[in-house]
Amino acid sequence: MGHKVNPISMRLQVNRTWDSRWFADKKEYGDLLLEDIRIRDFIHEEVKQAGVSRVIIERPHKKCRVTIHTARPGVIIGKKGADIETLRRKLAKMTASELHLNIVEVRKPELDARLVAESIAQQLERRVSFRRAMKRAVQNAMRMGAQGIRVNVAGRLGGAEIARTEWYREGRVPLHTLRADIDFANVEASTPYGIIGVKVWLFKGEIMEHDPQAHERRHAEAQEGGGPRPQRR
Numbered sequence: 001m002g003h004k005v006n007p008i009s010m011r012l013q014v015n016r017t018w019d020s021r022w023f024a025d026k027k028e029y030g031d032l033l034l035e036d037i038r039i040r041d042f043i044h045e046e047v048k049q050a051g052v053s054r055v056i057i058e059r060p061h062k063k064c065r066v067t068i069h070t071a072r073p074g075v076i077i078g079k080k081g082a083d084i085e086t087l088r089r090k091l092a093k094m095t096a097s098e099l100h101l102n103i104v105e106v107r108k109p110e111l112d113a114r115l116v117a118e119s120i121a122q123q124l125e126r127r128v129s130f131r132r133a134m135k136r137a138v139q140n141a142m143r144m145g146a147q148g149i150r151v152n153v154a155g156r157l158g159g160a161e162i163a164r165t166e167w168y169r170e171g172r173v174p175l176h177t178l179r180a181d182i183d184f185a186n187v188e189a190s191t192p193y194g195i196i197g198v199k200v201w202l203f204k205g206e207i208m209e210h211d212p213q214a215h216e217r218r219h220a221e222a223q224e225g226g227g228p229r230p231q232r233r
Contacts, residue, residue, distance in 0.1 A: 003175055007184040007201060014178050015207040022059035032059070035095055042094065043068060046087065050075040053106050053114045064097040071109040110137075110144040113183035117200040120151065121189035124196055130157050134168045141202060148172040148203035155189075155196035163194075173203045181207050 008016055020036050040055045043066075051071030058065040070076055077084045084101065092099045109115040116137050123133040134151045141149045148171030156163050174180045183202040188195050 007175060007182045011178060011182070015181055019054055020057050022057070024059075039066065039091060039094055042091070043087075046090070047076050051106070051109060051115050051118065053109075053112045059097065062097055063100060064095045065100045065102065066091065067102040067104055069104045069106050071106045071112075071115055073103045073105045076103055108144055110140040111146055111183075111202065111204065113185035113200045113202040114187070116141060116149075116151075116202065117185040117187040117198045120153070120198050120200070121187045121196070124153070124189040124198070125191060127191075130166065130196075131168075134166070137200070138168055138170050142170055145204075146171065146202055147205055148174075148201075150201040152199040153196055154199075156191075156193040157196065159193045171203065173201050175201070177206070179206050179208060181205050 012018065020033070022032065024032050036057050039057065043055050044052055047068075047070070050073070053069040053071065056067040056069070058067075068076065075083075076087065078086075084103070088099060088101045091101065106112055106115065109119075120130075120133045120137050124130055130153050134153065137151060138149050148169070150167060150169040150173045152165060152167045154163065154165040157166060173182065175182065181204045183200075183204065185200050187198045189198060
């Protein structure tokens with residue numbers, strides 16, 4: 001079962017928490033959920049070159065707080081904050097709530113599954129060899145402190161007439177272990193031969209305590225330069 005389901009959804013409330021953090025009644029729930037989806041899609045498309053990892057949306061009383069985790073915050077902020085103000089105005093038109101926009105820098109994109117998958121997809125779109133792109137991503141992640149990584153690419157690889165799946169793995173990726181801190185991402189690359197799917201599983205260690213916020217704290221510690229904490233026995 002662990003090999004079939006999304007590793008993030010399987011670990012919600014164990015060592016992960018949701019990217020949308022709010023409560024609503026039945027009348028408002030559908031509208032707010034659709035609003036979240038539109039905000040995320042717009043941000044990923046509007047600041048595509050900024051390396052957006054996650055978009056966390058919180059809704060305190062009559063407010064909408066959007067936190068963008070990005071590898072290149074300067075691209076979003078722009079010169080003297082001009083670009084971020086433009087982005088804030090556009091997002092404010094998409095919600096009736098008072099909008100607050102925050103930017104958080106991802107200091108180690110090699111340890112973020114979404115950014116790793118997007119990097120591979122961009123290389124495939126530039127016609128870089130898929131094997132070279134996969135191995136480079138795996139080597140960079142292991143060098144930065146990951147305990148394991150697996151990369152899958154599927155489609156008409158290298159322009160082949162028959163689609164196939166190739167994968168590369170290094171270290172451990174224990175998908176059945178719920179206490180394992182595993183980051184996952186699925187990205188598509190648009191090539192002249194069709195769509196190529198890229199999946200990345202990134203194992204950063206084990207979390208022994210039952211804490212939904214544990215993944216975010218460990219991620220912040222790794223970004224500050226401490227790296228993943230050693231596995232406890």
